[in-house]
Amino acid sequence: MATLGYIEAEVARLRDEGVYREPAVLTGRQGARAVIQGRPVINLASNNYLGLAGHPRLVRAMVEATERLGVGSGAVRTIVGTMQVHLDLERDLAAFKGSEAALTFQSGFTANLAVIPVLAGDGDGIFSDALNHASIIDGCRLSRAEVVRFRHADMDDLADQLRRHRGRFRHAVVITDGVFSMDGDVARLPDLVPLAERYDAAVYVDDAHGSGVMGPGGRGTVAHFGLEDRVHVQIGTLSKAVGVVGGYAAAARPLVELLTQRARPFLFSTSHPPGVAAACREALRVLADEPERVERLWANTRRFKEGLRALGFDTGASETPITPVMAFDERRALALSDRLLEEGVFAQGIVFPTVPRGMARVRTIVTAEHTPEDLDAALGAFERAGRAVGLLA
Numbered sequence: 001m002a003t004l005g006y007i008e009a010e011v012a013r014l015r016d017e018g019v020y021r022e023p024a025v026l027t028g029r030q031g032a033r034a035v036i037q038g039r040p041v042i043n044l045a046s047n048n049y050l051g052l053a054g055h056p057r058l059v060r061a062m063v064e065a066t067e068r069l070g071v072g073s074g075a076v077r078t079i080v081g082t083m084q085v086h087l088d089l090e091r092d093l094a095a096f097k098g099s100e101a102a103l104t105f106q107s108g109f110t111a112n113l114a115v116i117p118v119l120a121g122d123g124d125g126i127f128s129d130a131l132n133h134a135s136i137i138d139g140c141r142l143s144r145a146e147v148v149r150f151r152h153a154d155m156d157d158l159a160d161q162l163r164r165h166r167g168r169f170r171h172a173v174v175i176t177d178g179v180f181s182m183d184g185d186v187a188r189l190p191d192l193v194p195l196a197e198r199y200d201a202a203v204y205v206d207d208a209h210g211s212g213v214m215g216p217g218g219r220g221t222v223a224h225f226g227l228e229d230r231v232h233v234q235i236g237t238l239s240k241a242v243g244v245v246g247g248y249a250a251a252a253r254p255l256v257e258l259l260t261q262r263a264r265p266f267l268f269s270t271s272h273p274p275g276v277a278a279a280c281r282e283a284l285r286v287l288a289d290e291p292e293r294v295e296r297l298w299a300n301t302r303r304f305k306e307g308l309r310a311l312g313f314d315t316g317a318s319e320t321p322i323t324p325v326m327a328f329d330e331r332r333a334l335a336l337s338d339r340l341l342e343e344g345v346f347a348q349g350i351v352f353p354t355v356p357r358g359m360a361r362v363r364t365i366v367t368a369e370h371t372p373e374d375l376d377a378a379l380g381a382f383e384r385a386g387r388a389v390g391l392l393a
């Protein structure tokens with residue numbers, strides 16, 4: 001026991017500092033309304049943007065494939081764990097993303113760990129936005145390439161870093177989130193892409209929060225800007241708007257071919273259950289058949305954002321369904337989140353180290369499933385809670 005005493009001490013320290021986090025527990029479905037900690041709430045915390053996590057067509061597709069094919073794939077992709085449904089999904093994803101080919105991974109997190117080390121290694125350079133997702137940071141570390149950070153969404157700083165450092169590297173990659181998960185702002189791709197081209201750097205966009213949300217038919221941030229032919233890698237997740245679980249890379253065929261030979265999670269970790277792949281395929285069909293889901297998501301986004309701003313909240317730089325309500329002070333952000341829960345609204349307080357100190361906030365995400373009444377009720381709760389914690393006059 002004493003050998004691991006330092007672990008116990010670390011847990012005690014986290015508890016003492018009041019930063020040890022217990023996850024909220026759902027006792028029913030994930031949805032716009034949910035039961036959290038035994039309390040019915042309006043749920044403003046999930047990434048279930050289009051309400052697909054509980055969509056009857058996806059549920060049926062998963063059950064049907066599971067009954068026909070079993071609950072597990074039984075092997076890694078390269079041994080005997082590639083089922084026809086995996087290949088069918090990858091073909092569908094490539095068509096969805098406007099790329100030549102696509103490859104799936106166990107999660108979006110895993111996709112970054114898999115792909116970045118294949119693109120870049122020793123002697124190469126990665127130019128990475130300062131607010132990129134943790135899985136990009138970890139993928140960069142695993143790659144052994146040198147990482148040059150540029151200030152968040154600052155294209156002058158990116159230009160400066162490319163000019164100063166590109167010459168030292170054999171290959172270079174510029175990596176950015178498509179939609180940034182804590183601020184809800186969108187990567188400046190129309191400026192970023194030409195810059196990368198000028199310096200012969202590949203462009204890698206992790207569009208976890210953009211797929212199913214941005215662009216025509218929810219095809220993502222790259223499609224939103226019409227840059228499919230000039231972005232080399234689009235990473236997506238199947239766990240957010242798609243509503244299931246998984247990640248993928250959409251790219252030209254040679255890169256996908258090399259990933260099948262070198263990407264370690266592809267080679268050494270078991271593939272998705274067939275039911276997961278079948279449900280993801282069905283999600284893409286639902287997206288095509290029910291375009292009103294994306295439209296409702298944006299109508300809800302506009303209504304809620306305008307409501308928050310009209311109340312006097314600072315919603316930062318958000319341009320998407322992710323809307324931070326800035327509290328700045330850590331305690332005030334957590335108090336606001338607690339107070340909202342008492343009012344029947346679940347929205348997560350986000351503090352250091354997830355965001356910089358002094359930039360604490362409550363993050364809200366609306367979905368296509370929220371009704372106008374849900375949103376108006378949530379705004380009422382925000383008004384009362386905002387006054388109670390001294391954020392509103």
Ligand SMILES: *Cc1c(COP(=O)(O)O)cnc(C)c1O
Nearest residue numbers: 107108109133181206208237239
């Ligand atoms: C959520 C997220 C991921 C992780 O996706 P999972 O499928 O949940 O593992 C990766 N990258 C970004 C930018 C994300 O926002």
